[in-house]
Amino acid sequence: MxxxxxxxxxxxxxxxxxxxxxxxxxxxxxxxxxxxxxxxxxxxxxxxxxxxxxxxxxxxxxxKTELIRPPVANVDQAVIVFAIQQPDPKLSLLDRFLVLAENEDLDALICFNKIDLGAQSELKRLKELYEQIGYPVIATSTKAQIGIDVLKARLKDQTTVFAGPSGVGKSSLLNSLQPNLALETGEISQKIERGKHTTRHVELLYLDLGGWVLDTPGFSSLQIDFIEKEDLQYLFKEFNACLHDCKFQPCNHVNEPGCAVKRALEEGVIQQSRYDSYLQLLEEIEQARRY
CATH class of the missing domain: 2.40.50.140 (Nucleic acid-binding proteins)
Structure with missing residues (x-):
């Protein structure tokens, strides 16, 4: 065989x-x-x-691993790509991607692209915010060829899913990593596509440097209603250090007295934007459970 x-x-x-x-x-x-x-x-x-x-x-x-959305096996990591400008990064959406990666037990790497456009102070702020939580952050520009070698090193011998909203430069990044990647995708499609095979599909593309990338918009659904309400807190990495110090168990970290997460928020250990994302996702899960 x-x-x-x-x-x-x-x-x-x-x-x-x-x-x-x-x-x-x-x-x-x-x-x-x-x-x-x-x-x-x-x-x-x-x-x-x-x-x-x-x-x-x-x-x-x-x-080794099995994702539900998209349906794929043996993925090692997720590279979550956002532009630093054009479009401006929406942190609630970035946090949603991170929660999905955590739920699938994937290592997540944040890539802020288009840094040639400026916004250096915003880049510094976001880099510090997410690195403090424990996420590695890479800054890239396909136009100026900044950070491409750093990204290549992280992809080598790994199977990686690229995720992120449209317009942030995922395709340009992939082509910078391997200029003939888009051409090879087309060639494979011509060889093996059948007339009736018009359904959207997931595809792995081989990297010459070693490793694979998943040719998909990333997680095919951004819905998080399949996550249990009680589990959401564990998908915010910075919450984990204080979850067991809450006065009441279980604790939703919303209005409960003696909540260690709220105390960490007040002390600046947990950032407001991250806590806001948690509340937004918690409400979304609760709304889904009502119907």
Whole structure:
């Protein structure tokens, strides 16, 4: 059998990249019976028909991680990209991405792009804010080629999902990392796209420096209503140091007396913007539970 990685899956067909080539494969029927769906990112063993060159997925190897949104396996980290200007960063949205990454147990790296536009004082403020929490922050510019080598070093030999709102320069960053990346994506699509395969899909792209990037807008849904209300507090890293010091357990950290999170907020240990994001997401989860 041949070992490979599923880089794309559409309409029951899976495209498996091996050391030699990309094979179009079907999955064994037993996976359906066992209620197992092959995922993009799965490491698999396949058998190949010598005449047709069609493959069959015989075995799915153990997964290191498994994301629900987007459905992909074995992702190591999320790079969350926001522009420092044009558009201005919306911190509540950045915090939402971070909560989703924490929920999936992914290492998160924040990338502030377009730093050639200026806003150095804002960059310094945001860099300090998130590094204090424990998130690594990289500042990049594709036009000025700033920070690209630093980002490359973080991607090497990792499987990375890029996330962030539209217009922040994710595609430009990917093309700066590897100029022929967009061309290769097109070539693969021409080779393996079928007429009926028009559904939006998730795809892994191989980096020459070693590693993979997930070609998707990132998390395909920004809904957080699947997160339990009681779990949200643990997805804000800076809350964890004081959660057990609250007077009442459980504590929502809203109006309860003797709340250690509110005390940390007053002391400046927790930043107001982060606490505001927590309240916004908490209300969203509570509203969803009412319907």
């Amino acid at each position: 041949i070992k490979g990685t599923i880089i794309k899956g559409i309409g029951g067909f899976y495209y498996v990249k091996t050391d030699e080539k990309i094979y179009e494969c079907k999955a064994r029927g037993r996976f359906r019976k066992e209620k197992i769906s092959p995922l993009v990112g799965d490491h698999v063993h396949i058998s190949v028909n010598a005449v047709s060159q069609q493959g069959v997925i015989e075995e799915i190897l153990d997964r």
